[in-house]
Amino acid sequence: MDEAALTALVAAGAAIGGGALTGVFTLAAAKRQAQAAWAAGERQATAAWEAGRQQAAAAWDAGQLQATAQLDVARRTLTEQTLAGQRAVRRAAYVTYLSRTDSAQQALTAWQSAIGTADEAPRRREYDAAMGAVGEALNVVRLEGPDGVTAAAETLRGSLAATAPGTPHSMAQEAFLTAARAALTPV
Helix, strand or coil, rough: CCHHHHHHHHHHHHHHHHHHHHHHHHHHHHHHHHHHHHHHHHHHHHHHHHHHHHHHHHHHHHHHHHHHHHHHHHHHHHHHHHHHHHHHHHHHHHHHHHHHHHHHHHHHHHHHCCCCCCCCHHHHHHHHHHHHHHHHHHHHHHHHHHHHHHHHCCCHHHHHHHHHCCCCHHHHHHHHHHHHHHCCCCC
């Protein structure tokens, strides 16, 4: 073999060996690059999972806060409506009681004026009916009103009943009626 052929063979061997060596290095580099890409993908997936979990937790907390706030508003609204309804019932009971008390006072005055006349018996029946209506209204006030109103109403009822026919209508009784009306006026 001549030198030229030998040089050609060495060159061919070097080219083949270099190509094989380059292939080995390229394969190793590709493996490292694939592992790095895999690790980067895992980190990105983990970060995305954590971000999604945190977002879901924040949405849950916000939903709970909103539901709690709506429940609180509904509770307050219902409480205010209930209190307003109770005030309206009390106010109606007080107005009814005061109206019937005034009617009883007028019936008492009419009865007292009719003593000794033919109208005495019908006026007495009117007074008794008016006092029955006061008693009914007083029961409503007792159910709906505070203790102070009930005490004032009892005193007023006793005062009206104590004014017997034939006794003069006194200024003290009129003052008492005015004070009782003031005590029964809803706040």
